[in-house]
Amino acid sequence: xxxxxxxxxxxxxxxxxxxxxxxxxxxxxxxxxxxxxxxxxxxxxxxxxxxxxxxxxxxxxxxxxxxxxxxxxxxxxxxxxxxxxxxxxxxxxxxxxxxxxxxxxxxxxxxxxxxxxxxxxxxxxxxxxxxxxxxxxxxxxxxxxxxx
Amino acid sequence: xxxxxxxxxxxxxxxxxxxxxxxxxxxxxxxxxxxxxxxxxxxxxxxxxxxxxxxxxxxxxxxxxxxxxxxxxxxxxxxxxxxxxxxxxxxxxxxxxxxxxxxxxxxxxxxxxxxxxxxxxxxxxxxxxxxxxxxxxxxxxxxxxxxxxxxxxxxxxxxxxxxxxxxxxxxxxxxxxxxxxxxxxxxxxxxxxxxxxxxxxxxxxxxxxxxxxxxxxxxxxxxxxxxxxxxxxxxxxxxxxxxxxxxxxxxxxxxxxxx
Numbered sequence: 208x209x210x211x212x213x214x215x216x217x218x219x220x221x222x223x224x225x226x227x228x229x230x231x232x233x234x235x236x237x238x239x240x241x242x243x244x245x246x247x248x249x250x251x252x253x254x255x256x257x258x259x260x261x262x263x264x265x266x267x268x269x270x271x272x273x274x275x276x277x278x279x280x281x282x283x284x285x286x287x288x289x290x291x292x293x294x295x296x297x298x299x300x301x302x303x304x305x306x307x308x309x310x311x312x313x314x315x316x317x318x319x320x321x322x323x324x325x326x327x328x329x330x331x332x333x334x335x336x337x338x339x340x341x342x343x344x345x346x347x348x349x350x351x352x353x354x355x
Numbered sequence: 356x357x358x359x360x361x362x363x364x365x366x367x368x369x370x371x372x373x374x375x376x377x378x379x380x381x382x383x384x385x386x387x388x389x390x391x392x393x394x395x396x397x398x399x400x401x402x403x404x405x406x407x408x409x410x411x412x413x414x415x416x417x418x419x420x421x422x423x424x425x426x427x428x429x430x431x432x433x434x435x436x437x438x439x440x441x442x443x444x445x446x447x448x449x450x451x452x453x454x455x456x457x458x459x460x461x462x463x464x465x466x467x468x469x470x471x472x473x474x475x476x477x478x479x480x481x482x483x484x485x486x487x488x489x490x491x492x493x494x495x496x497x498x499x500x501x502x503x504x505x506x507x508x509x510x511x512x513x514x515x516x517x518x519x520x521x522x523x524x525x526x527x528x529x530x531x532x533x534x535x536x537x538x539x540x541x542x543x544x545x546x547x548x549x550x551x552x553x554x555x556x557x558x559x560x561x562x563x564x565x566x567x568x569x570x571x572x573x574x575x576x577x578x579x580x581x582x583x584x585x586x587x588x589x590x591x592x593x594x595x596x597x598x599x600x601x602x603x604x605x606x607x608x609x610x611x612x613x614x
Contacts, residue, residue, distance in 0.1 A: 213402075
């Protein structure tokens with residue numbers, strides 16, 4: 208009977224591990240790290256997904272700040288299974304839904320060289336900051352009014 | 356006036372004295388660990404009575420709690436068009452908070468009170484004194500296996516509670532309310548983290564198991580050996596366990612998820 212209890216408890220734990228948490232979704236194999244610099248990362252968080260054509264290919268590993276260039280340095284961990292990403296790939300910070308969480312979308316370029324461990328993505332686009340957009344909109348409206 | 360002050364002081368001395376006796380008892384129980392390892396049968400018997408016999412109530416409660424969570428969660432989430440995150444809500448609430456806490460409360464009511472009553476009656480009928488007469492250390496022979504059985508059983512019971520709660524939530528969400536099956540699991544797997552959520556929940560339930568069983572065993576061992584004393588001790592076990600679990604939970608939550 209104790210065996211029954213132990214088996215039930217461990218089965219429950221296994222179910223939690225595999226079906227409920229992300230332990231079962233690890234694709235196996237390691238990741239290679241690529242850096243990308245952004246002017247503004249908005250609300251991007253560590254562990255945010257990195258997607259390509261909407262498919263998750265990795266996750267944000269670390270976010271740092273470079274005091275020399277005043278830019279954010281985001282380290283992406285990309286699964287080694289996706290090792291044919293051109294080195295002129297374009298990285299954008301996107302938002303899932305209107306108020307959803309932010310993630311990084313990669314758009315492949317045309318280069319024949321692929322990204323490898325330690326490379327840096329040079330073409331980036333910052334996060335959309337809602338206040339800036341509203342500011343630009345109001346500024347544009349004011350200019351329109353002044354021209355009349 | 357002086358009397359009130361004196362009563363206050365007496366209550367304080369009693370509380371501190373109880374804590375001291377509980378700590379001395381704990382060291383005595385931990386000293387019996389080596390004997391327990393050599394005789395695992397004693398542990399198995401106790402795991403049966405605190406674990407296996409508590410399994411049914413935990414399983415049924417987990418199922419119902421998961422179902423109620425899904426119903427309530429769906430009501431609120433559907434107002435924002437976010438039914439897809441129902442799975443995350445149910446699973447995260449269960450593995451982080453409700454699983455460990457409710458399991459510990461049920462455990463205190465079902466197994467903790469039984470432990471106290473059993474040990475208290477052993478004391479009242481002088482079985483513990485009898486063991487001592489036979490040169491058997493009653494703390495090591497009777498209390499140590501019960502303490503470790505509780506510490507071992509509670510994490511497994513909490514895992515069972517959470518797992519069945521998720522299944523109950525899945526049945527209500529997907530089966531009755533029409534949330535998409537795929538998104539329910541996919542969102543859950545994307546957001547619930549093995550170390551961050553599940554391991555931390557297990558650590559919580561380990562701590563609760565330790566606190567609950569320690570209180571139960573101490574109250575039984577320390578009770579006044581009369582029928583009234585045993586009944587008082589049993590009540591105290593449930594009250595103190597519930598307070599200890601809820602207080603510990605606030606502290607552990609602040610430590611684990613607070614930043």
